Amino acid sequence: MRIRLRERPRWRALPAGMRDQSAAEVANRRRLEGRLLALFARWGYVEVATPTLEFYETFLRGAGPGIGDRLLKLVDNGGEVLAMRLEMTVPLARLAATRLLPAGRVPVRLSYVAPVFRGQERGSGRQREFIQAGVELIGAAGPRADAEVIALAAEALKVAGVAGAVIGVGHTGFLRGVMSTLPEAAVDVTRDLLYRKAFADLDATALPGQARELLRVLPTLRGAGALGRAAGLVTNGEGRAALEALGRILEAVEVHAPEVQVEVDLGLIRDFDYYSGVVFEAHGPHSGLPLLGGGRYDDLLAGFGHPAPATGFALGVERILEVAAEADGCAAPIVVAYAGDCYSKAVAVAARLREAGMPTVVDPVGNAPAAEEALCIAVVAGRGLRVLCGSREEEATGETVVEAVRAVMAARP
Amino acid sequence: MKALALAVPTGRLRDGAERLLRTVGLLPDGLAADRRLLVETSGGARILSVKPADVLTYVEQGAADAGIVGRDMILEQARDVYELLDLGFGGCRAVVALPAARAAGLWQPGRVVRIATQYPRLTARYFEAAGRPVEVVVVSGTVELAPLVGLADGVVDLVVTGRTLRDNHLVEVAEIARSTARLVVNRSSLSRSPRVADLVERVRAHLAEGEPSVRV
Numbered sequence: 001m002r003i004r005l006r007e008r009p010r011w012r013a014l015p016a017g018m019r020d021q022s023a024a025e026v027a028n029r030r031r032l033e034g035r036l037l038a039l040f041a042r043w044g045y046v047e048v049a050t051p052t053l054e055f056y057e058t059f060l061r062g063a064g065p066g067i068g069d070r071l072l073k074l075v076d077n078g079g080e081v082l083a084m085r086l087e088m089t090v091p092l093a094r095l096a097a098t099r100l101l102p103a104g105r106v107p108v109r110l111s112y113v114a115p116v117f118r119g120q121e122r123g124s125g126r127q128r129e130f131i132q133a134g135v136e137l138i139g140a141a142g143p144r145a146d147a148e149v150i151a152l153a154a155e156a157l158k159v160a161g162v163a164g165a166v167i168g169v170g171h172t173g174f175l176r177g178v179m180s181t182l183p184e185a186a187v188d189v190t191r192d193l194l195y196r197k198a199f200a201d202l203d204a205t206a207l208p209g210q211a212r213e214l215l216r217v218l219p220t221l222r223g224a225g226a227l228g229r230a231a232g233l234v235t236n237g238e239g240r241a242a243l244e245a246l247g248r249i250l251e252a253v254e255v256h257a258p259e260v261q262v263e264v265d266l267g268l269i270r271d272f273d274y275y276s277g278v279v280f281e282a283h284g285p286h287s288g289l290p291l292l293g294g295g296r297y298d299d300l301l302a303g304f305g306h307p308a309p310a311t312g313f314a315l316g317v318e319r320i321l322e323v324a325a326e327a328d329g330c331a332a333p334i335v336v337a338y339a340g341d342c343y344s345k346a347v348a349v350a351a352r353l354r355e356a357g358m359p360t361v362v363d364p365v366g367n368a369p370a371a372e373e374a375l376c377i378a379v380v381a382g383r384g385l386r387v388l389c390g391s392r393e394e395e396a397t398g399e400t401v402v403e404a405v406r407a408v409m410a411a412r413p
Numbered sequence: 414m415k416a417l418a419l420a421v422p423t424g425r426l427r428d429g430a431e432r433l434l435r436t437v438g439l440l441p442d443g444l445a446a447d448r449r450l451l452v453e454t455s456g457g458a459r460i461l462s463v464k465p466a467d468v469l470t471y472v473e474q475g476a477a478d479a480g481i482v483g484r485d486m487i488l489e490q491a492r493d494v495y496e497l498l499d500l501g502f503g504g505c506r507a508v509v510a511l512p513a514a515r516a517a518g519l520w521q522p523g524r525v526v527r528i529a530t531q532y533p534r535l536t537a538r539y540f541e542a543a544g545r546p547v548e549v550v551v552v553s554g555t556v557e558l559a560p561l562v563g564l565a566d567g568v569v570d571l572v573v574t575g576r577t578l579r580d581n582h583l584v585e586v587a588e589i590a591r592s593t594a595r596l597v598v599n600r601s602s603l604s605r606s607p608r609v610a611d612l613v614e615r616v617r618a619h620l621a622e623g624e625p626s627v628r629v
Contacts, residue, residue: 168604198487200499200595219495219603220610265604267495283601288475290601 017118017128024329028321029131031328032160033113036133036315039159040111043152045135047111050091056081061303062090064273072119072128084117087314088132089274089297096138097304106308107139113317127318134294134314138301141309143245146278146296147252153292153313154258157282160315161325164285168222168265169253171246172275172295174230175218177239181211190215194269210235221266230266242277249278274300280313284323291319333359334405337367356402417458417608420472420480422465426594429502430481434460437615457608469494469597478602478609484592485571489535494597497613498620503594504573507535510583511567512560519566520586529559530569539569539589557581 014020021029037047053074059067063086071083085091092110100108113133120128133156137149150167157165175194179187186207193201194215202215214233221230231243246264253262260282270279270293277296284291294313301308334353338346346362353360419439421430427444434440439456452460461477468482469492480494485507487496509528511519519526525546530536533549540547550565557577559565569589572578578585596616602609 166605196487196491196496197494197600198496200484200496203499219497219598220613222604267603281604283604285605288473288599288601 015128017126019127019129025321027330028328029317032317032321032324033131033133035159036156036317037111037113039155040133040135040152043109043135043148043155045109045111045137045152047113048092048095049112049114050085050088050095052084052115052117053082054085054091054094056083058094059083059086059090062093062274062300066273070119072117085114086118087116087272088112088114088134089136089272089312089314090300092136092312093138093297093300093310094304096136096310097301097306097308101139101301101306101308107137107145109135109137111135130319131317132314133317134292134312136310136312138310138312139308140311141298143248143252145309146249146311147256149294149311149313150249150253150262150278150280151256151258153280153282153294153315154253154256154260154262156315157260157291157320160320162284162291162320162323163325165260165282165291167258167260167262167280167282168268169246169250169262169278169280170264170266170268171242171278173242173245173277174234174239174266175269177234177236177242178211178214180238181236182207197269219267221264223263223265226264226266246278270295276300278311282315286323287319289316289319291315291323331359333361335361335363337363339366342366352402353405356406358402358405415606415608416453417479417606417612418461418477419458419612420461420463420468420477420482422468422480422482423462424465426465426481426483426503429500429594433481433500433502433616433619434458437612437619439612466490472597472599475599475601477599478606479596479598479612481594482597483571484595485532485535485590487595487597488590488592489532491534493600495600495603496595496597498596498616500594500596500616501620503592505571505592507532507569507589507592508572508578508585509539509567509569509587509589510557510572510578510585513582513584515566516584516586526567527565528567528569529556529565531556532569535589536569539587543587557583 040047056071056073059071067086071086073081073083075081092112096108096110111134113131115129115131118128135149135152137145150169154167179190182190186205189205190207193199193205199216199219202212205212207215210233227243227247231240234240234243250262250264268279268281270281274297275295276298279295281290281293292313292315294311296309296311298309301310336346336350343366350360350362421427421434431440431444435443439458440454440460441456442454444452444460450462454460461471463471465483465486468480469486469490471477472480472494473492481500483503485505511526522545525548527548527550528536529550529552531551531553533551536547536549550559552559556568556570560567560583561581568583571592572585575585596613598609598613
């Protein structure tokens with residue numbers, strides 16, 4: 001007898017970081033996506049779509065070689081290395097630089113809602129497929145363009161029903177300025193420390209005193225007065241210019257009078273290398289992870305052959321749903337039950353209910369209790385309510401059915 | 414205001430963590446000797462007792478606003494948290510150690526060594542950077558046993574005094590990293606909660622004035 005390894009029933013499970021969504025989850029997600037896309041459209045952003053798969057090389061070109069490890073890669077039949085998109089900024093930069101900008105349309109305002117993918121997550125329960133919604137404003141420079149995107153991010157949080165969020169705004173030029181004052185030998189070590197957010201290790205480095213002090217307090221340079229404190233610590237031109245730019249951007253954001261708190265956060269370090277100016281992140285009260293993030297990436301499009309300034313943000317749809325005010329899920333349909341010989345009348349009644357916008361199903365076997373004298377019965381599921389619609393003798397008009405169901409639903413929500 | 418949630422490791426760093434928290438006023442009564450995993454202190458904090466290897470998970474996900482954890486774990490797990498302060502206590506070193514009798518022969522460039530460790534990523538990174546081939550065997554404790562019974566050639570482990578290595582006839586051939594206890598915070602909490610910023614400031618002030626901490 002041969003002994004075989006027992007098959008591991010993978011078909012029961014899903015790959016790590018992938019999940020199914022229930023009807024209620026999908027309904028809530030679709031509603032949020034619809035509200036966000038409508039908001040983006042009101043601000044003049046048009047929705048576009050790009051393919052899920054692109055060449056691996058495209059992502060490296062956009063986000064730098066460090067991104068390679070985070071991509072979900074595959075090899076197609078022709079031996080080409082493809083990758084599933086990690087985020088939407090790089091695909092949209094490619095789209096804009098190769099198709100839209102050469103056609104002469106500037107600035108371009110794009111929006112999207114799309115699933116994005118990760119090759120691996122570090123064992124921390126994060127999803128490898130999730131949905132991002134966002135905008136990119138391409139071909140516009142200056143503080144008012146940045147303010148538009150930040151104000152729109154604030155508006156998105158409001159539309160999504162997130163209470164108590166804070167948007168922190170920093171600037172990559174501030175750190176670049178600090179780095180420019182460092183002796184050559186210290187630059188790589190310091191960049192590595194900052195990338196790992198290992199501020200505690202700064203003490204052990206051979207940094208000049210002033211730079212070390214500035215980097216040490218970096219995570220606390222937030223909120224009111226942070227710009228002033230930072231200005232007192234910074235000694236180089238690039239750092240000063242960044243602080244001034246940040247001040248102008250926040251002034252312009254103020255004009256929009258956002259209902260979400262927006263504050264300076266100079267310690268903000270975003271994961272992507274392409275950011276070149278203002279960067280921002282929103283944090284909500286009940287999640288340890290940022291709800292949305294974005295910033296300016298003026299050098300990214302040049303990599304795709306058409307230099308242009310650009311700025312944008314992406315928000316995590318599922319993360320927002322976790323913290324947003326309780327949504328409705330999906331309504332159970334009305335069930336039309338009927339006596340055995342009244343099928344055609346039940347179908348007609350259901351048609352009228354559907355026309356009136358009410359989700360309705362016709363019971364396939366009738367199911368009207370024998371004792372009922374009604375022609376058919378619309379049952380509002382989950383509420384224990386039944387609406388009797390006409391009788392065997394008299395013809396039920398569609399209108400009376402719709403009115404009756406509406407009245408019942410309104411009476412007991 | 415929401416109480417500050419602080420992940421404190423069981424094991425090696427617990428006493429030092431308790432002393433520190435008591436000094437900065439978060440833990441006026443000390444940690445009880447019972448086995449409760451979640452304690453609300455009169456200092457306005459919720460203390461979560463977690464395994465050292467899990468502190469970063471709690472903090473990264475926001476289940477804890479801040480945590481105390483060894484740098485060894487931070488290097489091994491590479492999580493997305495802000496490592497703000499070197500707390501000075503819990504000093505140790507991560508080293509490669511081989512059996513005394515065979516060390517010279519095994520530690521030749523280009524020779525593959527089998528290393529038993531609780532730190533697979535730290536180990537792989539070190540050997541890769543050093544250009545030495547390695548096979549990593551992951552174990553979850555009593556690492557020094559592995560070379561004695563032929564499970565591995567040597568170990569990568571934390572060393573405080575070197576006693577465990579000596580008792581098991583191992584010698585250190587390379588230092589990989591130095592570690593002390595660190596204060597890590599969740600980025601979101603740092604942005605939103607004044608209590609977290611306050612904790613950081615209190616600990617920073619204590620470290621600045623306090624007795625010079627023991628460094629290795």
